[in-house]
Amino acid sequence: MSTDVTILVLRIAVIALLYFLIFQLLRTMRRDLRRTAQPTAAHPRASWLTVVEPGHSDMMRGDEIPLETVNSIGRAPSNTICVNDDFVSAQHAILSFRQKQWWLEDLGSTNGSFVNRHPVETPTIVAPGDMVEIGRVKLKLGKQD
Numbered sequence: 001m002s003t004d005v006t007i008l009v010l011r012i013a014v015i016a017l018l019y020f021l022i023f024q025l026l027r028t029m030r031r032d033l034r035r036t037a038q039p040t041a042a043h044p045r046a047s048w049l050t051v052v053e054p055g056h057s058d059m060m061r062g063d064e065i066p067l068e069t070v071n072s073i074g075r076a077p078s079n080t081i082c083v084n085d086d087f088v089s090a091q092h093a094i095l096s097f098r099q100k101q102w103w104l105e106d107l108g109s110t111n112g113s114f115v116n117r118h119p120v121e122t123p124t125i126v127a128p129g130d131m132v133e134i135g136r137v138k139l140k141l142g143k144q145d
Contacts, residue, residue, distance in 0.1 A: 047102070047128075047143045049081070049095075055136025057085040064142070067102075071095040073134055074107075087111045087135030095126065102126040102141060111135055 051063040071080040074092040083092070089109035096103050105123040106113040113120040114133035126132060128143040 047097070047141065049132065049139040050142050051137070052131065052140050053136070053138035055085045055087065055138075057083050057088075057135075057137050059083070059137065065139070067095065067097070069097050074109075083134055083137050085135045085137055088137065092134055093120070095132070104132060 047067045049065045049067065051059045051061055051065070054061055054063075065081055068080060072091065072094055073079055073081045073083060073088075074090050075082070075084060075088045076090040079091070081095075087110075089107070089111070091107050092109040093107055093113045094105045096105070102125065103123045104113060104115055104120050104126050106120045114131075115124050115126055116131050117133070118124075126141050128141050130141050132139045132141065
């Protein structure tokens with residue numbers, strides 16, 4: 001009789017443990033979903049790139065390109081910012097707003113990306129007024145205060 005009671009208690013303990021683990025899993029998933037749903041970085045009111053030197057692209061000096069939170073830059077038409085210049089790779093760089101600042105990341109382009117004439121080898125902060133070079137095209141980051 002004591003063996004039957006022991007087995008019953010063990011079964012109830014295993015079931016209780018399973019319910020506890022499921023509860024913990026659901027609680028963790030809910031917390032992660034809440035964290036993901038909250039925006040990590042607010043987009044600035046207005047930011048843009050001004051074309052300073054169009055190179056051999058079809059851009060015009062003085063053109064202002066409005067920025068999204070994430071901007072792909074390259075020669076391919078699928079990019080957010082399409083730069084039709086022979087020195088620009090199809091998927092050249094990413095300009096993104098995170099941690100309350102702009103970051104430029106080169107995507108392994110042939111001719112590289114530059115911020116204020118410094119090569120971008122790792123994700124690099126770009127501040128308003130900084131010069132971004134993609135191929136022969138020079139762009140200046142602008143922001144409305």
